[in-house]
Amino acid sequence: MSRSTRFDTKKVNSELVNLTYGTLVAQMVKDLDNPDDVSKQLDRIGYNIGIRLIEDFLSKTGTARCLDLKDTADKIQTAFRLYLGVQPNVVNWSPAGDEFSFILDSNPLTELVELPENLKQLKYSNVICGAIRGALEMVQLDVQSWIVQDQLKGDQNTEIRVKFIRRLEDAMPAGED
Amino acid sequence: MADDILFDLLHSEIINYTLRNVDDNEKDKNSDKKDEDLSNLEYIGFSTGYRIIERLTREMPRFKDELDTLKFICTDFWSAIYKKQIDNLRTNHQGVYVLQDNAFRFLNRLSNGKQYLEVAPRYVAFTCGIIRGSLANLNVHCLVTADIQSLPSCKFHIQVQRV
Numbered sequence: 001m002s003r004s005t006r007f008d009t010k011k012v013n014s015e016l017v018n019l020t021y022g023t024l025v026a027q028m029v030k031d032l033d034n035p036d037d038v039s040k041q042l043d044r045i046g047y048n049i050g051i052r053l054i055e056d057f058l059s060k061t062g063t064a065r066c067l068d069l070k071d072t073a074d075k076i077q078t079a080f081r082l083y084l085g086v087q088p089n090v091v092n093w094s095p096a097g098d099e100f101s102f103i104l105d106s107n108p109l110t111e112l113v114e115l116p117e118n119l120k121q122l123k124y125s126n127v128i129c130g131a132i133r134g135a136l137e138m139v140q141l142d143v144q145s146w147i148v149q150d151q152l153k154g155d156q157n158t159e160i161r162v163k164f165i166r167r168l169e170d171a172m173p174a175g176e177d
Numbered sequence: 178m179a180d181d182i183l184f185d186l187l188h189s190e191i192i193n194y195t196l197r198n199v200d201d202n203e204k205d206k207n208s209d210k211k212d213e214d215l216s217n218l219e220y221i222g223f224s225t226g227y228r229i230i231e232r233l234t235r236e237m238p239r240f241k242d243e244l245d246t247l248k249f250i251c252t253d254f255w256s257a258i259y260k261k262q263i264d265n266l267r268t269n270h271q272g273v274y275v276l277q278d279n280a281f282r283f284l285n286r287l288s289n290g291k292q293y294l295e296v297a298p299r300y301v302a303f304t305c306g307i308i309r310g311s312l313a314n315l316n317v318h319c320l321v322t323a324d325i326q327s328l329p330s331c332k333f334h335i336q337v338q339r340v
Binding site: 009014016017019021023024027031041045052083 | 182183186187191194198217232253258
């Protein structure tokens, strides 16, 4: 008897990440009473992932220094493709050029997810915002990132907004000369 | 595929999150506790395993028996998740199985000495849950424990519970 055994590794990988993440969120919802606290925790987890993920990104892509924020946006776009397998569009630049959005037609993270009525305020994909913030902080860019539109809440697309705050300067840790 | 690193990082964050929670809750109660409470971590693994196995085996014919199921876990399932097969499967044919992985994915990045042996259980609890969850969904109800003697190898003991 032969059983077709080879799985589609790529698909298994992303489902594994999706399902694990989903279980984690479910556990958090159980642990914390307030969905806003859960969103905050997810952002923090994203941040922790981001500060490590950037190294992997830099080593894999051999990316050089960004010249401006447009450049940075393109690089993040590449990262989306690399890690989540989707290519978001970079749109909605602010006139000052310090704010932009990623629009995802489909969000791979939420493919297998439905939000129950009582959790409509939960920002399920906040982990992505956190990861962007964490990764950019490691290359000395202080940004804010948040979700504007969410397919889980019935919007057409998922929109993630990124706002440039300032450039971080190298600073000596306190107490060292 | 780059998703690999995502799972590694997510796994570390889950450990981080569950342990921090335990710390907050139980710091006062027993400050000299020896064993960390890894039950939440195991449970997250259980739920994940329970779901992932359903998606993996959807198109597959039914397994012949318990041993056939376990073999599937050691080969295809293990390579799908841990990128290699189990190195050794032993059984007493009475419901006890021992799965040995000589270079377990989550322990591979720890240095090999004795230094981190103490914290190593954190890195296998999730997997114990995954095994228990997937087997539970395949109607093999069991207890799974892990045994780490020298990094990065790890033995998973599966004890099937007969009703």
